[in-house]
Amino acid sequence: MTQAMNTTRSNEKLLDVRGLTVEIDGRNGPAVVVDGIDLYVNRGETLGVVGESGCGKSLTMLSLMRLLPNKIKVTKGSASFDGHDLQKMSNKELRKVRGGDIGFVFQDPMTSLNPVMRIGDQICEPLIYHRGMKKAEARVRAVELLRLVGIPGPEERLQAYPHELSGGMRQRVMIAIGLACNPKLLIADEPTTALDVTIQAQIVDLVKDLRAKLGMSVVWITHDLALIAGLVDRVAVLYAGTVVEDAPVDELYARPSHPYTRGLLASIPKLSDAPASRLSSIGGTPPEPGRRPKGCPFAPRCPLAEAICHERVPKLEPISGAGNHRTACFVVQKMQEAA
Amino acid sequence: MSAVPLSPVAIPDEAPVSLWRDAWYRLKRNKLAVFGLIVVLILAFAAIFGPYLTPFDYLSQDLQARNAAPSLQHLFGTDDLGRDVFSRVVFGTRTAFLVAVIVTVIAVFIGTVLGAIAGFFGNPFDRIIMWVTDMTMSVPNLLLVVVINASLKSPITKWMEAQYLATLNPFYRQTIWVDFMLVFGSMALISWPPYARLVRAQVLSIRSRPYITAAQALGLSNWIIMKRYVIPNALGPLIVSVSAGLGTAMVLESAFSFLGVGVNPPTPSWGNMISDGLRVWQHYPHLLAAPAAVLGLASVAFSFLGDGLNDALNPRGAK
Numbered sequence: 001m002t003q004a005m006n007t008t009r010s011n012e013k014l015l016d017v018r019g020l021t022v023e024i025d026g027r028n029g030p031a032v033v034v035d036g037i038d039l040y041v042n043r044g045e046t047l048g049v050v051g052e053s054g055c056g057k058s059l060t061m062l063s064l065m066r067l068l069p070n071k072i073k074v075t076k077g078s079a080s081f082d083g084h085d086l087q088k089m090s091n092k093e094l095r096k097v098r099g100g101d102i103g104f105v106f107q108d109p110m111t112s113l114n115p116v117m118r119i120g121d122q123i124c125e126p127l128i129y130h131r132g133m134k135k136a137e138a139r140v141r142a143v144e145l146l147r148l149v150g151i152p153g154p155e156e157r158l159q160a161y162p163h164e165l166s167g168g169m170r171q172r173v174m175i176a177i178g179l180a181c182n183p184k185l186l187i188a189d190e191p192t193t194a195l196d197v198t199i200q201a202q203i204v205d206l207v208k209d210l211r212a213k214l215g216m217s218v219v220w221i222t223h224d225l226a227l228i229a230g231l232v233d234r235v236a237v238l239y240a241g242t243v244v245e246d247a248p249v250d251e252l253y254a255r256p257s258h259p260y261t262r263g264l265l266a267s268i269p270k271l272s273d274a275p276a277s278r279l280s281s282i283g284g285t286p287p288e289p290g291r292r293p294k295g296c297p298f299a300p301r302c303p304l305a306e307a308i309c310h311e312r313v314p315k316l317e318p319i320s321g322a323g324n325h326r327t328a329c330f331v332v333q334k335m336q337e338a339a
Numbered sequence: 340m341s342a343v344p345l346s347p348v349a350i351p352d353e354a355p356v357s358l359w360r361d362a363w364y365r366l367k368r369n370k371l372a373v374f375g376l377i378v379v380l381i382l383a384f385a386a387i388f389g390p391y392l393t394p395f396d397y398l399s400q401d402l403q404a405r406n407a408a409p410s411l412q413h414l415f416g417t418d419d420l421g422r423d424v425f426s427r428v429v430f431g432t433r434t435a436f437l438v439a440v441i442v443t444v445i446a447v448f449i450g451t452v453l454g455a456i457a458g459f460f461g462n463p464f465d466r467i468i469m470w471v472t473d474m475t476m477s478v479p480n481l482l483l484v485v486v487i488n489a490s491l492k493s494p495i496t497k498w499m500e501a502q503y504l505a506t507l508n509p510f511y512r513q514t515i516w517v518d519f520m521l522v523f524g525s526m527a528l529i530s531w532p533p534y535a536r537l538v539r540a541q542v543l544s545i546r547s548r549p550y551i552t553a554a555q556a557l558g559l560s561n562w563i564i565m566k567r568y569v570i571p572n573a574l575g576p577l578i579v580s581v582s583a584g585l586g587t588a589m590v591l592e593s594a595f596s597f598l599g600v601g602v603n604p605p606t607p608s609w610g611n612m613i614s615d616g617l618r619v620w621q622h623y624p625h626l627l628a629a630p631a632a633v634l635g636l637a638s639v640a641f642s643f644l645g646d647g648l649n650d651a652l653n654p655r656g657a658k
Contacts, residue, residue: 067555069547070461098558106556112549116571125567126557177557 014185014217015041015064020077022056022063022241024289031289034060034241035297036077038316041185046211046218048228048249050264051238055286057221058107060238061187065098082184100130103178105188109170109195113162119173120158126180145176148213150206168199172206179210185217192227204231226268229253234324237261240286240297243316247325257319257327259302296330304331365651372647378640382633386436389429396426409625418615424629427607431630434608435637438522439588445527446588447581450534457535458542459565469539472532480529480591481598487525488600492517522602526591530584537580541573579649586641593634609634 022034034056041047051057062068064079064086079086082101086094098104106112114122123145124138133141139158146154149172162170171191178186188207192200208231211218222228228235228249235252237245237260245258256262263282284301287293293300299309308330316328319336327333366372394412418424457468495517503511545551546569554564589609596602596610609630616627 062552065556067552095558095560098556100558104553104556106549106553108549112553114550114554114568114572116574117567125554125559129557129559129563174553177553 012043013040014043014045015039015079015081015219017060017064017079018077020060020063020079021075022059022068023073023075025071025073026290028290030075032241032292033072033289034063035292036242037238038243039236039246041217041219043184044215044217045234046220046232048232048235049219049221049238050223050225050228050235052223052264052286055238056241057223057238058189059241061104061189061219061221064187065102065104066094096130099126099183100181101184103181103183103186105171105174105178105186105191107190107193109167109174109191112174113170115162117161118158119160119162119165123158123173123177123180126177130181141180142176145180146173148179148210149173149176150202151176167195168202171195171199171203175203175206175210179214182214183216185219186211187219187221189221190223191220192222192224200227204228207231225264237264240292241289242297242328243326244298244329245325245327246316247327251325255325257325257332258298258329259304259331260298296328306331362648362651366647369647369650371643372651375640375643375645375647378636379644382432382637382640383436385429386433389432390426393426393429394423418612418626424612424626427612428609428629428633431607431609431612432633432637434602434606435589435592435634437519438526438592438602439585441523442526442530442588442592443581443584445523446530446584447534447577449527449531450536451538451577453531454535454538454540455542455565455569458539459546459561459569465539468535472535475529476532478529481595481600483529484525484595485598485600487528488521492521495521519602522592522595526588526595530588530591534577534580534584537576538573541576542569545569545572575649575652578652579645582641582645582648586638586645589641590634590638 017037017039019036019038020034021032021036023030023032037056037060039047039049039060049057049060059068059072063072063074064081066074066086068074074087077087081097084093084097086097089097113119120139120142123142124133124135127133127138127141128135131138142158143154146157151157151169151172157165162173165173171194175188175191178188186207191207192203195203204227207218207220210216218232220228220232225235232249234246234248236243237252237258239260245252245256245261247257252261253265256265260282263280266280267282269279282301287297287300293310295308295310295312296302296305296314299305302309312330314328314330314333316326317333318324318326319332366376418427453468453472457465499511499517502508551564551568554568559567592602593608593610593613596608597614599611599614602608602611612630613627613634616623616630620627
C-alpha cells in the first residue's frame with residue numbers, strides 16, 4: 001500500500017457503493033445473492049475484487065451498470081459514480097456512462113465480441129456513439145487503440161472477424177473497446193480466466209501499463225489472488241455476496257485478518273511447500289443464495305467461529321493499527337480490542 | 340481528455356471486403372448453390388421480361404393446332420385450345436414469382452416484427468404472440484384458403500362489378516387482381532408463423548449471448564443493438580428460410596391453383612396448367628410434363644440456393 005499511495009493520487013472516491021443488495025426472483029421467493037456490499041474505488045486506484053465462484057463478484061459489477069438479467073434486481077443500496085447515483089439515472093444518462101466513462105472488459109473474449117462484425121467496426125462503435133466521431137476519424141483512433149493494446153499489424157487487423165483472432169488477441173481487442181473513450185473507470189470481469197497462463201501474465205502487464213499511461217481507475221475482478229498481487233493497490237475480498245475484508249494489497253498479504261482471507265491465501269500452493277504435503281483448502285462450500293445462515297455467512301466453514309458468529313452478522317469495521325484495513329469478523333475485532 | 344496520442348496513420352479507406360462480399364465468394368465455390376442461383380435468375384428473367392419475348396400471346400388460341408406435340412414452332416406444344424404451352428409456362432413463371440415474392444415479403448415482415456417483439460420484450464407479448472402463432476398453425480392451410488376464397492370471392496367480385504357499372508372504370512373489370520389479392524392475402528395469412536417462430540427463437544438465443552451484454556455495457560441503444568447485433572446474427576437462418584420459403588410459396592400457389600382455389604383461368608399458373616394436363620396426360624403428356632418440370636426445377640433451385648446461402652453467410656463456416 002505504502003508504495004501505491006506514494007504516487008500522486010487523490011483520495012476522492014470515484015466509485016462509491018453502499019449497502020448494495022441484489023436479489024434473484026427464484027421459485028422459492030426472492031433469494032439474496034449480493035448482501036449489502038460496501039465498496040469504493042479512488043481516482044487512479046486499482047481495486048482487486050476477489051472471491052470464489054458464485055460469491056457475487058460479477059453480479060455486483062453488472063448491477064452497477066444496471067445490466068442485470070430480468071429476474072435479478074437491485075433491492076437496496078446506492079452506487080455513486082463521479083458524484084452521480086447510477087441507480088437513479090435515466091436510461092439515457094446511463095448509456096452515456098456505459099462505455100463512455102466506465103469501460104467494461106468481459107470474462108470470455110470468445111463470446112463477448114459480435115461474431116458477424118469486423119473488429120474495426122466494433123472498436124469504432126463507442127467512438128461514433130459517445131464521441132460523435134466520423135467513421136474515418138474513428139478508424140484512425142481504432143488503429144491507435146489496437147497498437148496501444150499490443151496487436152501487431154493493427155491496420156490489417158481492423159478487417160478481421162473475431163473468429164480470426166486468438167483468445168489473447170480477442171481479449172486485447174475487448175480491452176481496446178473498453179478503453180476506446182478514455183474511461184475514468186475500467187471494470188475488468190475476470191478478463192484472464194479464459195486464457196492460458198502466459199497470456200494471463202501478458203494481459204495483466206498490459207493493463208498495468210495502460211493504467212500508468214492513461215491514469216484511470218481499474219476494478220479487476222478475479223478469483224486468483226496471486227495473479228493480481230503486483231497489479232492492484234487495494235483488495236476487497238468477497239464472500240457470499242458481502243465484503244469480508246478490504247485492505248491495501250501489501251497489508252492484506254502481510255497480515256490477512258479475516259479467516260476466509262487467510263484460508264484463501266493458505267490455499268495458494270508455494271514452491272517452498274514440501275513435495276508430499278497436502279494442498280490446504282477451506283472445508284465446505286459457500287451457502288446457496290436461498291439458504292444463507294442467520295449470522296456471519298462464513299461461520300459454518302470458519303475454524304474460529306464462536307456462538308455470536310452464528311447469531312449476528314458482523315459489520316465491516318476498521319481494525320486498529322491500520323487506517324484502511326477493514327474486516328467483518330467478530331473474532332478478529334475482539335482479538336484486536338483485547339490486544 | 341485524450342490521454343492516448345492520436346497520430347496520423349495510413350489506413351485503408353474502406354473495408355476492401357464486406358461480409359456480403361465474403362459470402363458471395365463462398366457462394367461462388369458451391370456448385371449446387373451456383374446452379375440454384377442460375378436457375379433462379381433465369382426464372383426471374385422469364386418472369387419479368389418473358390411475356391414480352393415469347394413468340395405467342397399466352398391467350399391467343401389456334402384451334403387448327405390443338406394439343407400439338409412439341410415442335411420448333413411450339414417448343415412445349417399447344418394445349419386443348421391451341422394456346423402455346425411455352426408462352427403459358429413463361430407467363431406462369433410471372434404468376435409464380437409474383438405470388439411467391441409478395442407472399443413471402445408479407446409473411447417475413449409479419450413474422451419478423453412479431454417474432455422480434457416476442458423474443459426481445461418477453462412476456463406478456465411473447466405469450467400472446469406465440470398463442471396467435473400456434474393458433475394460426477393449427478388451422479389446416481388448405482381449409483383456411485378454401486374458406487377465404489369461398490366466402491370473400493363472390494362479395495368482392497360483386498362489389499367490383501357494381502363499381503364498374505357505376506364508374507365505367509375498366510380497372511374494375513380486371514378480376515385477375517381479385518384473384519391475386521385473395522391468393523396473396525390468404526397465403527400470407529398462413530405463411531407467417533414459421534418466420535415468427537424462427538425469428539423469435541433466434542432473438543431469444545442471441546439476446547442472452549455475452550456480446551449483447553457487452554454491447555449494452557458500451558452504452559449502445561436498444562435500437563442499435565437490435566440493428567447491428569441482433570438482426571445481423573439472426574439473418575443467416577432467416578435468409579435461408581426465405582429462400583426455401585420462396586420455393587415453398589411457389590409450390591403452394593400451384594397446389595391451390597391445381598385445386599381451383601388459387602389463380603383462376605385464363606391467367607396461366609403452373610398449378611392450373613398441371614391440373615388441366617393431368618386430365619389428358621395419357622394422350623398429351625407434354626401438357627403435364629412442361630409445367631410440372633418447371634415447377635420442380637424452381638423448387639429445387641430455391642432449395643439449393645438456400646442451402647448455399649446458409650453456408651456462405653456464416654463467416655465461421657469458412658473453409
